[in-house]
Amino acid sequence: MNAGPGGGGAEAASRETRDRAALGERPRPAVHGYRWVYLWHWPIRAMHWLAFGSIVVLALTGFYIGRPYFMTGTGNATSYAMGWMRFLHFAAAGVFVATGIVRLYWLFAGNKFERLPALFPLRGRDLGNLWRMVKKYLMIRPERAPHYLGHNPLQQLSYTLVYLVGAFMVVTGFALYGLSNPEGFFYDAFGWVRELLGGAQGVRFWHHVMTWFFVIFFPIHVYLAIRADVTELDGSLSSIVSGGKFVREDLEFEDE
């Protein structure tokens, strides 16, 4: 009842239970008609929040670097506005890259909801369910929408897109970062990016434009997360904090 469907199936799940018991943790809550499933290991949750924080810093400092229309110095050169903005940008970029590395590792080390195949809804069933999810959000027969413990196909697609855009930002960011030191590692290692995107200005343009992807993604993501929590009543909003959520005993899940 309280064992979540972990990565390696029953064995991993029992190990999970044993480990938690050894740590003296309280048993997982079981409410009548509901069971609690553990989905997101702490590296995933830590990655999520660190990536969120770094993206906020990166976007704010990035927009300043792109167009420094606010906080312009006033006369005496005692300010270091752009210098600090760039420092924060590069520091936050370091955090963001670190979360990317953790996510990459966890694509292979995680449970079945976190692994590489969970990023791509490629099975025939997934495609049909993808369409049913789209219809659900268009309010067309929402009761026919499939149930997933982890991410549904639409979520899989959107989060994979987030990862890809994130990777694009990292690659273009390093290509721009390398410009200041043409004898350094980043200049050589990311020279192909400049060639691909039509020189440093092209890289700068796309790096700037794709920032808007995150700005646009943010309200949609937050809205749909809150909406799912409100309409499904499964506490899924807190799964990115606690790692798990409640699911109804009487539902069948596509990815159980």
Add this chain to the structure above:
Amino acid sequence: MYFPLTDPWEPGATLGEHLHSRGVSRRDFLQFCGEMGAILGLSSLLTPKLAKALEQLQRPSVIWLSLQECTGCTESALRTSHPTIGDLVLNLISLDYQENLQAAAGSAAESALQQAMKDHHGEYVLIVTGSVPLAEGGIYTTIGGRTARDILEEAAAGAAAVLAVGACAHFGSVQAAAPNPTRAVGVDQIVKDKPVVNIAGCPPIADTITATVVHYLTFGRLPDLDYDHRPLFAYGARIHDQCSRRANFDAGQFVKAFDDEAARKAWCLYEVGCKGPATFSPCPIFQWNGETSWPIGAGHPCLGCTERMFWDTMTPFYQRMPKVSGFGIESTADTIGAALAVGATAGVAAHAVVTGVNRMRHRKEGASGSGGGGPDGGSASHEEDRHGQD
């Protein structure tokens, strides 16, 4: 100004002897060698060796082709920091053929070119300014009835090294900008079997040309080049990282308009479109016209002219970012992005309202109906269950 036909370099004489006969003092010559060494990034301990190597040079043959271009590069080349020797070296080695500077004209000039190519086959340095138009058989530039491509291919065949001087020879410059009606290309698109050095810039700084030639004459090989075949000693660092206004950039002090107080205070030109952060060039260090000034020093943003295809990639010159095509002239990436973000938020809000209305309707139906709700009853019946638990 040096006139090529007076006091020619005697065959067999070294450069040292020749300079002496022209009245150039030893001190001036050593100073020139020291400056060239500094530009090339050589230790000052090497200056005597540089001087010795240059001194002992036999007359090097250089042919300078002017193809599809404006002759601005020649103008720039004439304005080396130290005209007496810089000019001298350039003009001396240009003796064989330089359309703008040579006294000969017409068929006499063309036969001089042919003679030089024959006499020094495989030894001469070929300097090219101007691009090569390929459209319609290359008829857009012809000299003496021959196309630019024809002339370049013939001259390159016997050259020891090829220097593509200026943005035109580098990649085609303004005539190669979209839509490139004459299909202009740079020298390295035509000459594939020889090392081509791109002395980038529109025009390049004279000392860059001189120093590259001096490097070749001294060491017998071309200087180290970057990914775009530009000499690293000159194009190895960004304008942005050598700029005299960098402190203002770091301080967040920006010019907003060319007539504002910030412009008078010589603050950073980043916001009025300076392409220094994307441009590799020695302008801030070498400067122009005998170290008089340079664009940013004179209050004008860098256009990025040492970068390939800069007419296409660096425009609009007075804005930070390229425009987004297909959305009207005035839309930038930011206006589109902001519109989409607002649209997404509005869409999300509308969706939330519809969701709420639907739930209220379902709740009413549930209250008036049997209310049981099977396992597949969707969110409404789901909520019924929850209320039941409450």
